[in-house]
Amino acid sequence: MTAIETVVDRSVTEALETMMLIRTFEEKSAALRAANLSPNMCTSVGQEASAAGVIKNLREDDLILTNHRSAGHLLARGAEPGRIFAEIMGKSTGYCKGKSGSLHISVKELGVVLTSTIVGGELSLAPGVGLSLSMSKSDAIAVVFFGDGAATEGIFHESLNLAAVWNLPVLYVCENNQWQAYVHRKETMLADHVSEFARAYGVPSKTVDGNDVEVVLDAARNAVDYVRTMRKPYLLETYTYRVRGHMEPDDQAYVDKEELASWKRRDPISLIQSRLQRDGELTQDEIDVMWQRVQQRVEDAAQFALDSPYPGFDEMTTDVYA
Amino acid sequence: MRTITADEAITEALVEEMRRDSRVIAFGEGTATKGYKLVEEFGAARVRNTPLAEGIIAGTAAGAAATGLRPVIDLLFAPFLTFAMDEIVNSAGKLRFLSGGQFSFPLVTVARTGGGWAVGAQHNHNNESWFVSSPGLKVVMPSTPADFKGLLKSAIRDENPVVFFADIGLLFVPGEVPDGDHVVPIGKADVKREGSDITLISYAKTVQKCLEAANVLQENGVSAEVIDLRSLKPLDEATLLASVQKTGRAIVVHEAAGPCGVGAEVAAIIAEKAFGALKAPVVRLTGPDAPAAASFPLEAAYAPQADAIVAAATRSLSRA
Known part of the structure; x- marks a missing residue:
C-alpha cells in the first residue's frame, strides 16, 4: 500500500466517524424535540456523506456558508456538538449565544461565516464571500451548501451567474435531497439534476452519488482543487435523500413509503461500513467502538446543553448594532 | 467652501x-460605466458593473462586508430595493444579532427616490420607513450637498449596514460644501433655522419647503424653527424634543406617504415624551397614500408645499 492510499483510507474512516457523529447527533436532537426538551429543528439524516465528504477536503482557511439544515456541516467542520445543542435550545453557551437557535448558526472561528435560513439566502451571500477571498492574497475558497429547493429560486441563478462573470472562488454544493420543505422535487423541477443549470452559466459541474462517501470525497477533492487553482466557481451536486421530515416533529405522512424504503436501503453509513468491513479495513469491533465513542460524546453534549443557562434578558437587545 | 451638486458630493x-x-469597494448597476474615472484611479477590481439584479448585488455586498470588505452598492431607485429586501433586511440587518455578534456588515446601499424626474411610481417611492422598521439598519436621507457628502462618508465608515436615500429632486441642486474631510455624524439632526413659536420637522426635499414656509410665517410675525432630521435611524430625539419643549407646537413634513411613516414615529415620540409641552396637536403633512404619478404637475404636488405648511402652522397657532 502506498503512502497516498493510506492517507485516503484514513480519511474514509475519519469520514465514517464524522457521519456516525452527525447521525447520532441528529437522532438525539429529534429525540430531545420529541421529549419537549428542545425546539423544532431540521435534521440531515441520510445526507451525512455529503457533509463529511465535502468538508474533509477543505483547508482551515476555507470559508463555509450553509443553511437551516446545518448541523452536519458544522460537525464535519469540527464544531462542538454541545455548543450546537445549546444553540438549538437557545442557551447562552451556544455558538451564537442562543440568539440563532437551530436555523442560522455560524461559527466564525471555524470559518462557518454565514448561515441563512431563508432558502436561497446563503446563495445570495456566497459571491460576496468569494469576492473577499478573490481580492485577498489568499488562495482559500468559499463553499456554499444549498438544496434543490434553493435551486428553483431566482437567486440561485443570479448567484451562479455573478460568480461566473466575476471569476469568484466559490464551490457550490447542491445537496439534492429530493425534498423542498413539504414538496417533492419532482413537483417543482423538470430536470432531475441541478448540475444541468450550471452549464448555461459556463460553470463546470458534476452530479455524484451523495450517499457514497468515497465518491463524494473524490468528487469534492477535484472540485475543491479546480476552484482553488482556477479561481472560478464549480457546482457539485450530491444526489441524496432527506430521510426524516422537513422539520421535527414530522410524521412524514406525505412521503411515498416505497421511495423512502428504497433510499434507506442505500443508507450512506451502512454502505461505507460494510465496504470497509468487506475490504478488511475495519472490524465489527472497531466499528462498535466508533459508535460507542460518538454516542458517549453526543450524550455528554446533550447534557452540557441541558445544564446550560438561558441568556440574560439583556441579550435581547445586544449585538443588534456594531 | 465650494459649490457643487449633491450628485457630485456623492462621488466626492x-x-x-x-x-x-482600500477595503472600500463600489459596485452596482452602471457603477463602473458612470464612474469610469474611479475605475482609472482604483482599478476594475474595486469599481464594478453588475447585472441588473438587485438581490445578488445586495447579497454579495452583505457577504463581502461580513468577510472584510466595505462595499458601497448602487441599486439606482428605491422601488428596486424590493428585490433586495431579503439581503438587506434578513441578512445584513439580522445576521449580526443572530450570530451573537460574531459578524458585522459595514455596507452602504444607495438608492434614489422622490419626485423630480417624472419617472413614475416604480422608480419613485419613498419607502424609507420600511427600513426604519427593520432592526440592524441605519437610514439617512440628506437635503443638502454638504450633508450628502458628510453623511455618505460617515455611512462608509460605519460598521453597520446603512441605507442612503438620495432625493432625486435634490441631486442637481448646487450647494456649498466645506473643503477637506467633511464628515457629518449619523444620528444628528440639523437645526436649519431657530425659532420660538412652532417647530417644523422634515428631511430631504421638504426641508426647503419648510424653510420657505418659515420665511412666509416670519412675515406674519411667527417664529418657526426648522429641523432637518438627516438621519431617520437613529433619530435625534434630543434635538426634536428640545425644540418642541421650547415651541410647544410641531408639524412633521415629508414626501413619503403618511401611514406608519417617519412622521408618525416623530409624532408619537413627541406625544410620549413632550406631551406636557404641547399647546396643539402634532400635525403630519405627508404625501398621499397613492403611488406617485409620472406627470410633472402631479409629481410635484405629491410632496407637501410651502403654502400647506404655512396654513397648517397658522391653524396650529390659532389654538390657545
Whole structure:
C-alpha cells in the first residue's frame, strides 16, 4: 500500500466517524424535540456523506456558508456538538449565544461565516464571500451548501451567474435531497439534476452519488482543487435523500413509503461500513467502538446543553448594532 | 467652501473614502460605466458593473462586508430595493444579532427616490420607513450637498449596514460644501433655522419647503424653527424634543406617504415624551397614500408645499 492510499483510507474512516457523529447527533436532537426538551429543528439524516465528504477536503482557511439544515456541516467542520445543542435550545453557551437557535448558526472561528435560513439566502451571500477571498492574497475558497429547493429560486441563478462573470472562488454544493420543505422535487423541477443549470452559466459541474462517501470525497477533492487553482466557481451536486421530515416533529405522512424504503436501503453509513468491513479495513469491533465513542460524546453534549443557562434578558437587545 | 451638486458630493465622498481605505469597494448597476474615472484611479477590481439584479448585488455586498470588505452598492431607485429586501433586511440587518455578534456588515446601499424626474411610481417611492422598521439598519436621507457628502462618508465608515436615500429632486441642486474631510455624524439632526413659536420637522426635499414656509410665517410675525432630521435611524430625539419643549407646537413634513411613516414615529415620540409641552396637536403633512404619478404637475404636488405648511402652522397657532 502506498503512502497516498493510506492517507485516503484514513480519511474514509475519519469520514465514517464524522457521519456516525452527525447521525447520532441528529437522532438525539429529534429525540430531545420529541421529549419537549428542545425546539423544532431540521435534521440531515441520510445526507451525512455529503457533509463529511465535502468538508474533509477543505483547508482551515476555507470559508463555509450553509443553511437551516446545518448541523452536519458544522460537525464535519469540527464544531462542538454541545455548543450546537445549546444553540438549538437557545442557551447562552451556544455558538451564537442562543440568539440563532437551530436555523442560522455560524461559527466564525471555524470559518462557518454565514448561515441563512431563508432558502436561497446563503446563495445570495456566497459571491460576496468569494469576492473577499478573490481580492485577498489568499488562495482559500468559499463553499456554499444549498438544496434543490434553493435551486428553483431566482437567486440561485443570479448567484451562479455573478460568480461566473466575476471569476469568484466559490464551490457550490447542491445537496439534492429530493425534498423542498413539504414538496417533492419532482413537483417543482423538470430536470432531475441541478448540475444541468450550471452549464448555461459556463460553470463546470458534476452530479455524484451523495450517499457514497468515497465518491463524494473524490468528487469534492477535484472540485475543491479546480476552484482553488482556477479561481472560478464549480457546482457539485450530491444526489441524496432527506430521510426524516422537513422539520421535527414530522410524521412524514406525505412521503411515498416505497421511495423512502428504497433510499434507506442505500443508507450512506451502512454502505461505507460494510465496504470497509468487506475490504478488511475495519472490524465489527472497531466499528462498535466508533459508535460507542460518538454516542458517549453526543450524550455528554446533550447534557452540557441541558445544564446550560438561558441568556440574560439583556441579550435581547445586544449585538443588534456594531 | 465650494459649490457643487449633491450628485457630485456623492462621488466626492466615495472617492475620498476609497483613497482613505482600500477595503472600500463600489459596485452596482452602471457603477463602473458612470464612474469610469474611479475605475482609472482604483482599478476594475474595486469599481464594478453588475447585472441588473438587485438581490445578488445586495447579497454579495452583505457577504463581502461580513468577510472584510466595505462595499458601497448602487441599486439606482428605491422601488428596486424590493428585490433586495431579503439581503438587506434578513441578512445584513439580522445576521449580526443572530450570530451573537460574531459578524458585522459595514455596507452602504444607495438608492434614489422622490419626485423630480417624472419617472413614475416604480422608480419613485419613498419607502424609507420600511427600513426604519427593520432592526440592524441605519437610514439617512440628506437635503443638502454638504450633508450628502458628510453623511455618505460617515455611512462608509460605519460598521453597520446603512441605507442612503438620495432625493432625486435634490441631486442637481448646487450647494456649498466645506473643503477637506467633511464628515457629518449619523444620528444628528440639523437645526436649519431657530425659532420660538412652532417647530417644523422634515428631511430631504421638504426641508426647503419648510424653510420657505418659515420665511412666509416670519412675515406674519411667527417664529418657526426648522429641523432637518438627516438621519431617520437613529433619530435625534434630543434635538426634536428640545425644540418642541421650547415651541410647544410641531408639524412633521415629508414626501413619503403618511401611514406608519417617519412622521408618525416623530409624532408619537413627541406625544410620549413632550406631551406636557404641547399647546396643539402634532400635525403630519405627508404625501398621499397613492403611488406617485409620472406627470410633472402631479409629481410635484405629491410632496407637501410651502403654502400647506404655512396654513397648517397658522391653524396650529390659532389654538390657545
